[in-house]
Amino acid sequence: MCSPNCFASENNLSGKEKRTVIILSIIFVVVFSGFDGMQNLQSTLNNESGRGVISLSVVYGCFVLSSFFAPSFIRVLTAKGCLIICCVSHVVYAASNLYPVFWTLLSASAFVGLTSGALWTSQGMYISQCAISFSQTKNVPVKEIFGKFHGIFYFSYAFPRILGNSLSSIILMQSHYNETTTNSSETGEIITCGADLCPEMSMAQVSLEEPDPLTVKILMAAFTTLSIIGLFLCIFLLPPLPITVTSSQKSVCRKMLSSSCSCLRLNTDVAMILFIPSVVLFSFVESFSWIDIPKAYISCPFGVEFVGFFMALNGVMNGISSFLLPRLANRIGRKYVMASLIIGITAVHVGFLVWTTTDDGLPQIIGIIAVHGLLEGGFCTLLVALLSFMYAENTDASFASFTTWKALGNTVNIGLAYYLCERSRLYIIFALCTLSIISYVALDIHLQKKTKLTEVDYEEENETINVELRGAEDSSDKK
Template identity: 85%
Template sequence: MCLRSCCKLGNDLSGKERRTVISLSIIFVVVFSGFHGIQNLQSTINNESGRGVISLSVVYGCFVLSSFFAPSFIRVLTAKGCLITGCISHLVYAASNLYPVFWTLLSASAFVGLTSGLLWTSQGMYISQCAISFSQTKNVPMKKIFGKFHGIFYFGFAFPRVVGNCLSSIILMQGQYNETTNNVSKSERVKSCGAELCPEMSVTQGLFLLPDPLIVKILMAAFTTLSIIGLLLCVFLLPPLPITVTSSQKSVARKMLSASFSCLLVNTEVAMLLFIPSVLLHSFVESFLWIDISKAYISCPFGVEFVGFSMALNGVLNGISSFLLPRLANLIGRKYVMTSLIIGITASYVGFLVWMPTDDGLPQIMGIVAVQGLLEGGLCTLLATLLSSMYTEKTDAAFASLETWKALGNTVNIGLAYYLCERSRLYIMFALCTLSIISYVALEMHLQKKTKLTEVDYEEENETINVELRGAEDSSDTK
């Protein structure tokens, strides 16, 4: 059934594939500029009682649930309907930060989480179906188009980090920061930052200089405005993916149950089991950036106003690598690029572990953050490309599984941030890097073996056909 659906979608998108991918990228840039800006500041500006970190854990906890059931709801609401719903939830989340108490943050966080699985699974379906349609129309190898279209999207998706974070730094720099209200001097505060920071220290020792509340409200109002613009673009700019659903409620329920079961079934396959550790690594890298780097390595030693510029630099290099590394993988081989990326990420965490906070250490930590953006962007794009090539006929279930595991990894990592010191978190990251590189090498070996078996079956089938043709010719000659 999925294969017929893919073919239909490809024909309907004919001639509009590239424009659709670019439109989708623009929508995500606008919507996520506000979300990324807020996300990177939550652990600092909403540090009281840990409500910022708790709200993010609610987002990704609900994300896990919504990702699993995403294929079911996409069958009913359509991919564009799910994208619109996701844009509305991000608008509500940005608005809730104008009055950031527990009940507003947690309810908005739950809404975002429960729609994010639909949003990101729909995004994966749009990119994959555009690539399939383009490959069929232009007679271009599908593998190259998957890498190209995912590269275009993730190149664009790096710009929310640039726009949102630059906006946050520019606005927050207009505020006043009174250092005399803290319990410790600047030199003592800096020594407690970096790998030495523990969750309770940020509250008991007054390590953070917070901006004027009015400045924060102005920033959140700007992010809310961006979310409104993104919602309007999604409604009027993005073409729909035509997915037909019958009006029978019994038929709809059966489709939803079948879709959820297919998502569960994908996770029992050997290829997906070997793929999961790399997905978890990517999710841990992402959430370590939002929670730990912004808090322990930038806000603590240098001030919250520098978080935006650091994350914007990370986003620029993230976008560059998203665009270039899939092309490099096509030239020299995906397995060499992916292995190098995982090793590079491991090395970046060595940098976070050994870096000693100093008053003039901002250029050093910004350099490490920039390099990590280069590595994380390439890893994200190549993972999506690899998944698209592995499951060309089950894109909805495959991308739902991808987002489920990413959300689960983010939830676990954010939860650990509430209890563990930075040094302990870094050791966990090293262990995950080791597991990821072992599982990825095993995955490439499995896919190579599977490809060889397919080629052998294809050759045997051709040989059987040739024998039958020769037999038919001999029979004809005899007559």
């Protein structure tokens, strides 16, 4: 956690903080518009042999490994260098979906996953260093700036869902779909969608209609173009972060070993241990919106062409909450907002559990998906803002730990989608909600005690300095 004088380092970003945050946000909007659109369609368009879900599990499985080594790569390649490589990997991933067979999807997925740890760790470092610099320059409490800057980023990060998913629905609407009724009972109830959907069910049972292949290729070409634009923006517009460790100070091998060890040590800290359940909960909530909502609650009852519009709505609500909830937390207290979010997440997944998938159930599922996006966006923003404040002096290792646990949760949940029915996985989320609320209450108590101790130490240090100064003055007067 940040002490009162932990920000006394040289201010290298003075006057460029907001501009840097905005440029970084635009890059993520452009690159992830394509990636998010493809991600939400994998479980439907590449449903054969489960290759879409398997490819996503490869992405996040490799993400776990790359997150552990992210600080090492960032110290060697710099944060901007890592971001450029990550943009290249997203271009390759988008291009692989033009010819989506197992070997192209899996190799491109591994490339994305192996660079994603450095991507998100670099993003966290950019936002944190800009916030610290801004607080020094403007003499504003850094805790508030962490929330605002992360709010700006995650507000803009909702736009990829809006742009990418809207684009996917607009293009897929141009394709031809056959009308099917094999999944409906005489009363109009769609019997195998929603919480009743299981991975072993056949295409006929769940009525998943695939669009024309040419339409899909046009869509993937558009996503590839967006990724290329993001790459050029990163190369030419994003300023580099100051290099804090030079090659003359340590060898490359020693730097990598030191960074990895610092990431391991951080996971033994009490605050991080109490923080991890909330990160895992968020990862399950996030991957639920990528895999389960598009397939079980949109494609199955209404058709794949509606996935984009539904998930764009989810993105709109995500952005609104990312922008507003940090400001609300600054006014009424972070702990109250966080507790409310976890309770709300529990409630909205109860809605997914009990929702009856009928032909006229469109308004209900729209409302549930909108609330899900609202809670997901706010929860993520407050988590990363809290992490920035807890470990402001060790941002690379803290964000590497965050992305490692987040990727691990995503990998587990996506892997479970290949084996468990929706109902069983919803029960797992309920268990995580319970664990998360308990651990967060304990974390808040721990941070309050630690803050008081830090403030006492700081006051004692100042008092000691004042006593020494008075003693020096008295000695001078006697002379």
